[in-house]
Structure formats: C-alpha cells, structure tokens
Amino acid sequence: MSWLGPDDEDELDEFDESAVRVRPNPKANRPRTKRRPAHEDAEVGRVLGVDRGRYSVLLGEDTAEERTVTAARARELRRTPIVTGDAARVVGDTSGDEGTLGRIVGIVDRTSLLRRSADDTDQVERVIVANADQMLIVVAAADPEPRARLVDRYLVAALDAGVRPLLVVTKTDLADPAPFLSHFEGLDLRVFTSARGEMPVAEIGAALVGHSTVFVGHSGVGKSTLVNGLVPSAGRATGHVNEVTGRGRHTSSSTVSLRYRGAEGNGWVIDTPGVRSFGLGHVDPANILAAFTELAEIAQECPRGCTHLPDAPDCALNEAAASGQLGEAGRARLDSLQRLLETFGVRPAAGGHG
Numbered sequence: 428m429s430w431l432g433p434d435d436e437d438e439l440d441e442f443d444e445s446a447v448r449v450r451p452n453p454k455a456n457r458p459r460t461k462r463r464p465a466h467e468d469a470e471v472g473r474v475l476g477v478d479r480g481r482y483s484v485l486l487g488e489d490t491a492e493e494r495t496v497t498a499a500r501a502r503e504l505r506r507t508p509i510v511t512g513d514a515a516r517v518v519g520d521t522s523g524d525e526g527t528l529g530r531i532v533g534i535v536d537r538t539s540l541l542r543r544s545a546d547d548t549d550q551v552e553r554v555i556v557a558n559a560d561q562m563l564i565v566v567a568a569a570d571p572e573p574r575a576r577l578v579d580r581y582l583v584a585a586l587d588a589g590v591r592p593l594l595v596v597t598k599t600d601l602a603d604p605a606p607f608l609s610h611f612e613g614l615d616l617r618v619f620t621s622a623r624g625e626m627p628v629a630e631i632g633a634a635l636v637g638h639s640t641v642f643v644g645h646s647g648v649g650k651s652t653l654v655n656g657l658v659p660s661a662g663r664a665t666g667h668v669n670e671v672t673g674r675g676r677h678t679s680s681s682t683v684s685l686r687y688r689g690a691e692g693n694g695w696v697i698d699t700p701g702v703r704s705f706g707l708g709h710v711d712p713a714n715i716l717a718a719f720t721e722l723a724e725i726a727q728e729c730p731r732g733c734t735h736l737p738d739a740p741d742c743a744l745n746e747a748a749a750s751g752q753l754g755e756a757g758r759a760r761l762d763s764l765q766r767l768l769e770t771f772g773v774r775p776a777a778g779g780h781g
C-alpha cells in the first residue's frame with residue numbers, strides 16, 4: 428500500500444549528519460540571486476514516513492487528486508528534521524507517478540511535537556511525530572502487568588506537548604482493570620477497556636475521527652492487535668513479545684501512518700513500534716498545570732515560581748485543598764497533578780528512563 432510510509436530514523440540521521448559535516452554552512456556565501464524563489468506554488472501534504480532520506484508525502488488528501496509522492500528535501504532544509512505527521516510544502520514533480528521525485532521546500536509550523544527520549548545508547552532526543560493531537564496509550568490489565576508510572580510518563584509527554592491523552596486497557600479478560608485505573612481517577616482521561624473477543628473498535632474508532640492519534644505502549648500489550656482491529660488493512664505483526672533485553676536500539680522500528688476509515692469519518696493512526704518512551708527532558712510544568720483547567724485558574728493566586736507541590740509555601744492549590752474548597756474530587760485531581768509534577772516536571776530530572 429503506497430501510503431504506508433516506513434520511517435527509518437537511523438538512515439535519516441546518517442543522511443543529516445554526513446551532509447552537515449561535509450558542508451558546514453552551505454548558504455553562507457551564496458549570492459542572493461541564486462536563492463530559490465519563495466515557492467508560492469508549493470502544495471502542502473502530510474508526511475507519511477521517511478526512508479533513507481526519501482519522504483512519502485500524501486497530497487490532495489481526501490480529494491479526487493489524492494496521491495502519494497516521493498520527495499527529497501531541499502538543500503536548505505538539510506538540518507531541519509522532517510518527520511511523520513509534518514505538513515510539508517512540496518514543489519517539482521508532484522504527480523506521484525512511478526519514478527518521479529518531488530522536493531520538500533518547507534514545513535508548515537507544527538501544532539505539536541513528540542520526541543523520543545534519549546536512552547543508554549543515544550543521548551539525543553529525536554523528533555518522531557509532528558502535529559498529533561491525541562495520544563492513545565495502550566496498557567494491558569495483565570501480561571504484562573500494568574505500571575502506573577509508565578502511564579504517567581506518557582501522560583506527561585502528551586500534556587506537555589498539548590496532545591490529548593486517551594487510555595486503552597487491554598486484556599481485561601485476564602484481570603480486573605479497576606485497581607490499576609484508580610490511579611487515574613483525578614484525570615480528564617477517557618478510558619476504554621478491551622478484552623479478547625470484545626475489542627471496542629467502534630468506540631475507539633469514533634474517538635479517532637478527525638484526529639491524528641499516536642498509538643503508544645510497551646511490547647506485548649496488544650497494541651498491534653488493536654491497530655489491526657481498527658485498520659483491517661494494516662497487517663501489523665502481532666504476538667512478538669521478545670523484546671530481548673529491552674535495551675539498545677530497535678533496528679526494526681518503523682513509524683507508520685495508517686488511515687482509520689469509520690462510519691463517521693476518517694482519522695489517522697500513527698503507530699510507533701519500538702518507542703519505549705517519549706522524551707521528558709524539556710517538560711514545562713505550566714503545560715501540565717494547564718491541562719487541569721480549574722486548578723490552573725486557582726493557581727493564578729500562587730506566589731511567583733510556585734511549584735504547587737504539597738510542601739510549596741503559600742500555594743493557592745494546597746490552601747484550597749486544606750480549606751475544603753476543592754472538595755473530594757478536586758483533591759483527587761490535585762493529587763494527580765502533584766504526582767505528575769513531582770515525578771517529571773518540577774524537580775530536576777532524576778535521569779530515570781523506566
């Protein structure tokens with residue numbers, strides 16, 4: 428299927444770095460007259476994936492002229508990472524005909540950006556998905572055992588990026604998800620549960636319509652099974668639970684953009700195998716607080732630089748909790764907020780990646 432775009436980060440990075448090394452600043456002495464025109468005629472399309480410096484870009488999405496073009500990026504963009512979900516401006520041959528090559532001359536400003544976190548083998552955070560507006564977090568009720576802290580990490584990455592989180596708990600035929608879900612009671616988090624033979628494809632599908640949703644989850648939770656249920660043509664391999672040691676680079680990782688087509692409309696599923704966590708290196712606590720609208724309002728009364736943690740002096744949130752103003756539900760939400768802030772936002776990162 429032509430719109431399945433493989434995304435080979437390693438190849439792309441090699442391409443980037445070697446290009447940069449050879450020509451540190453290619454534009455420095457270039458005469459003005461030789462600069463390319465502004466490309467007002469560029470067509471904007473969705474980057475589906477990248478493979479060895481070649482991007483597949485969907486142009487004319489949902490029109491009679493829809494086609495996927497292969498494009499290289501213009502020289503002046505060689506230092507700009509272009510990733511799945513980017514809205515790319517394409518010029519040149521945009522016919523999409525066999526053997527043709529377009530040229531990406533720009534990227535439309537991104538509405539969101541998710542990075543893969545640095546790990547033991549790779550100190551650099553890498554951009555992996557642009558313009559997603561939802562993150563569907565998949566965990567299993569058992570096998571593997573769910574971990575609230577892992578979900579917290581995803582939640583923080585989503586909230587920090589301004590992406591709406593959704594949670595799916597699979598394998599509820601194996602265990603009752605209620606104890607695990609009690610961790611998230613204070614959050615505005617839509618939760619779906621799924622069991623063998625009872626996958627809520629219609630409900631989850633309806634939540635995907637009109638959105639670009641990144642699917643995340645550790646290996647073995649049933650994410651591929653779910654993706655195949657939602658997008659029958661996806662053909663994601665299932666049952667591969669041997670993640671070896673869980674360390675090191677996943678050579679087979681490839682991000683794919685899949686179109687969900689439901690009765691109520693279409694949406695995009697962006698599946699990111701091999702991404703164990705998203706980068707939390709640059710979390711802005713204000714972004715996390717902003718996701719808790721009513722608490723953010725109260726926090727406007729906080730002293731400047733307030734951490735809003737339980738020990739924060741004169742914190743309006745803690746005072747509202749102590750005076751009973753928040754109520755029980757509000758206190759549960761404050762607990763959730765503080766747990767996220769404490770673990771990932773306010774205190775200097777402890778360097779944990781698990």
Ligand code: GDP
Pocket residue numbers: 597598599600601621622623624644645646647648649650651652653664665666667668
């Ligand atoms: P992924 O690694 O997250 O993509 O997980 P897979 O989709 O490959 O699923 C891992 C294993 O869990 C497979 O053997 C699936 O058949 C199984 N599985 C998926 N969903 C369920 C479920 O709801 N209940 C049970 N019992 N097993 C499931």
Ligand code: ZN
Pocket residue numbers: 726729730733734735736739741742743744745
């Ligand atoms: Zn405060």
